[in-house]
Amino acid sequence: MEARLFYFLVCYATTTVFVTCLDTGVPQYLLEYVGVQTNEKCLPGNHSLKLNSTIDEEQELILPGDQESLFFNVMGLWRISQHMGWYFDTILGGVGDKCEQLRWPMNDERMTAIRFGDPLQVRKEIHLYDYYKFYGMRYTANGSTPSVSPPIRVRSYHFTGNYSWTLFSGQNFTGKSVCRKSKIQGRDWGITYGEVFEGFVTRSVREGC
Structure with missing residues (x-):
């Protein structure tokens, strides 16, 4: 009985730690620095704004004033949009x-930013867009x-x-393919992306290459 109980506790502890490790990633963030050139090195704690990485929608950024510089320190994948009538x-x-x-x-x-992908950068999923810079129709496969x-x-x-x-040009993983x-490298978290793709018509998606 004691041996069985010990085995159960070891397995439970091992499983718990393993699952926790799988769920652990590195949170995305975007730090904005607005000011004079002393902000150029993005000194820790000296940022003007830190965006909420759990929000999936556009967030407002601070517009620089005259003689001010604008710098960003980024973790993950973000799109900065400058609104000028276009x-x-x-x-x-x-x-x-x-x-x-x-x-x-x-x-x-005005100026805004939006985050892309899993906030922790570990989820198994790919997002495909029919326009550049992650605009247009989106298809997600996990x-x-x-x-x-x-x-x-x-x-x-x-x-x-x-x-x-x-990605395959035909259904059921047939036709031309692009890997x-x-x-x-050397970690389980992060984001891989392509701003401009060759316009490959995709009819099926397979995990792995």
């Missing part, structure tokens, strides 16, 4: 190790899918976690 978009992706300066025209009415209906002409994509995906491998 949209001017910048895609920022990273792992929090870069300080990126963004140039902006002085006639901006596993092998023998039929994508209606078919989607992919021009941009992103996926989280250390996975790879193959997209994870760009993550």
Whole structure:
């Protein structure tokens, strides 16, 4: 009885730790720095704004004033949109190790940012878009899918976690294929993306390459 109880406790503890590790990722974030050139290095704790990474919609950013500079420190994948009566978009992706300066025209009415992908960057799913920079119709697959209906002409994509995906021109994984491998090295979290895709018409998606 004692041996069985010990075995149960070990298995329970091992399973609990394993599941917890699988569920653990690195939260996305976007830090905005507005000010003079002293902000250029994106000093820790010196940011002007930190966006909520759990929100899936656009969030307002701070517009720089005269003689002010604008920098971002990014973890994950974000799109910065400058609203000037029309949209001017910048895609920022990273792992929090870069300080990126963004140039902006002085006639901006407002500026927003939106996050893409799983907030923790570990979920097994790929998002396909029929327009550039993650605009247009979106199709999401979280596993092998023998039929994508209606078919989607992919021009941009992103996926989280250390996975790879193959897109097929025919249903049931037939026809021409395009493989997209994870760009993550040595870790299980992160985002792989393509801003501009060759317009590959996709009718099925398979996990792996």
